[in-house]
Amino acid sequence: MSERHTGLRTRLIDVGVELVTAEGVQALSLREIARRAGVSHGAPRRYFPTHLELLSAIARRGFEELAGRGVAAIGDGTASPREQIATLGRVYLDFALANRGMHELMFRHDLLESNRLGLREASMPIFGLLVDLVGRARPGVDARLVAGALLANLYGIAQLWAWGSLQLTTGADDFAPLLNAALEAHLGSEER
Amino acid sequence: MSERHTGLRTRLIDVGVELVTAEGVQALSLREIARRAGVSHGAPRRYFPTHLELLSAIARRGFEELAGRGVAAIGDGTASPREQIATLGRVYLDFALANRGMHELMFRHDLLESNRLGLREASMPIFGLLVDLVGRARPGVDARLVAGALLANLYGIAQLWAWGSLQLTTGADDFAPLLNAALEAHLGSEER
DNA sequence: AGGGTGAGTAGACACTGTCTACCCGCCGCC
DNA sequence: GGCGGCGGGTAGACAGTGTCTACTCACCCT
Numbered sequence: 001m002s003e004r005h006t007g008l009r010t011r012l013i014d015v016g017v018e019l020v021t022a023e024g025v026q027a028l029s030l031r032e033i034a035r036r037a038g039v040s041h042g043a044p045r046r047y048f049p050t051h052l053e054l055l056s057a058i059a060r061r062g063f064e065e066l067a068g069r070g071v072a073a074i075g076d077g078t079a080s081p082r083e084q085i086a087t088l089g090r091v092y093l094d095f096a097l098a099n100r101g102m103h104e105l106m107f108r109h110d111l112l113e114s115n116r117l118g119l120r121e122a123s124m125p126i127f128g129l130l131v132d133l134v135g136r137a138r139p140g141v142d143a144r145l146v147a148g149a150l151l152a153n154l155y156g157i158a159q160l161w162a163w164g165s166l167q168l169t170t171g172a173d174d175f176a177p178l179l180n181a182a183l184e185a186h187l188g189s190e191e192r
Numbered sequence: 193m194s195e196r197h198t199g200l201r202t203r204l205i206d207v208g209v210e211l212v213t214a215e216g217v218q219a220l221s222l223r224e225i226a227r228r229a230g231v232s233h234g235a236p237r238r239y240f241p242t243h244l245e246l247l248s249a250i251a252r253r254g255f256e257e258l259a260g261r262g263v264a265a266i267g268d269g270t271a272s273p274r275e276q277i278a279t280l281g282r283v284y285l286d287f288a289l290a291n292r293g294m295h296e297l298m299f300r301h302d303l304l305e306s307n308r309l310g311l312r313e314a315s316m317p318i319f320g321l322l323v324d325l326v327g328r329a330r331p332g333v334d335a336r337l338v339a340g341a342l343l344a345n346l347y348g349i350a351q352l353w354a355w356g357s358l359q360l361t362t363g364a365d366d367f368a369p370l371l372n373a374a375l376e377a378h379l380g381s382e383e384r
Numbered sequence: 385a386g387g388g389t390g391a392g393t394a395g396a397c398a399c400t401g402t403c404t405a406c407c408c409g410c411c412g413c414c
Numbered sequence: 415g416g417c418g419g420c421g422g423g424t425a426g427a428c429a430g431t432g433t434c435t436a437c438t439c440a441c442c443c444t
Contacts, residue, residue, distance in 0.1 A: 152348030
């Protein structure tokens with residue numbers, strides 16, 4: 001009973017975001033979130049009928065945050081499409097590796113597979129932006145196909161890097177070479 | 193008490209493999225595996241001190257199965273490196289999409305991040321094979337880097353395809369175009 | 385004033401992973 | 415040939431989880 005008279009719904013999401021970035025995705029139990037929000041374990045049910053819906057709401061915050069960072073980094077969009085894509089890739093990998101718990105949550109199978117939870121829609125705008133940029137960077141190719149392949153590549157790099165396999169196998173200690181390799185592969189070499 | 197006097201250790205893994213392919217990764221509770229193996233819930237503990245170790249043993253089966261299919265598909269290795277890589281990619285994506293539960297288990301963060309469980313080693317040989325083929329297909333480049341990027345790409349395609357996002361965004365109904373796009377991107381176009 | 389309702393509490397239930405005490409049958413050993 | 419030890423498995427307890435349900439309680443509107 002202080003100034004936390006904000007709606008419990010948003011407070012639960014706030015607590016979840018803090019918790020997942022601080023302690024990882026396995027710490028996101030319904031009861032622990034309720035505990036940290038200062039309510040009983042049954043309270044969240046009024047706003048989120050099931051645990052997965054609460055997790056999805058937290059994951060949506062992640063997508064919004066990521067999209068925000070993306071458009072902020074692109075700025076006024078005067079750079080070349082190629083450079084904007086590279087910026088997006090860097091922002092994405094930075095985000096994924098700095099917020100591993102959130103990134104893992106955002107791409108959890110059980111959340112994404114249920115269309116009811118709106119995660120698909122939350123990730124759409126940023127993918128649409130990528131498709132647009134790819135179309136301008138490489139006119140004449142199937143932009144959605146190339147953008148899909150590039151997105152898959154970035155996602156795979158984030159995942160494999162997160163658990164250290166790629167460090168061991170590629171010998172590098174930061175992901176820039178991998179990112180550049182992926183960009184060159186899908187978009188052509190730096191100087192056309 | 194029939195002919196199941198085979199060691200409980202391997203029987204637990206067998207049951208786990210059946211269970212994960214039939215009902216998915218969330219069905220792999222320790223107690224359910226023990227139940228289906230016909231033993232009490234405390235029995236697995238003698239062979240697998242913790243639940244994660246049992247899961248890792250099941251996942252290792254997955255890596256062995258995948259590696260087996262890979263070398264079987266490559267055959268005597270007379271095809272060009274490029275074609276062998278394409279074959280490996282197809283085998284991998286087929287496997288991942290036909291055995292989603294097993295694929296999800298094989299790349300679970302909590303399993304891979306703990307080096308104690310030997311999953312890293314289980315996935316090494318097949319990656320080494322890929323590095324070798326990439327080195328022969330594209331002499332002069334950093335084979336480990338390109339192979340890492342390609343592997344990340346394949347993994348990303350498997351993941352994103354599994355939960356349907358790429359169908360929606362690329363409009364395709366099988367993954368061959370995406371696979372070809374990735375191969376061309378990382379290895380150069382079909383006819384050099 | 386008083387009924388109704390939205391918001392949160394508290395307890396039960398089935399289930400999970402881990403730990404511990406027990407038990408039973410088989411093996412080697414003196 | 416009896417016997418001790420022990421590998422391999424059982425059964426119960428414990429804390430924790432998600433879901434469901436009965437309930438309380440403050441507030442609002444007429």
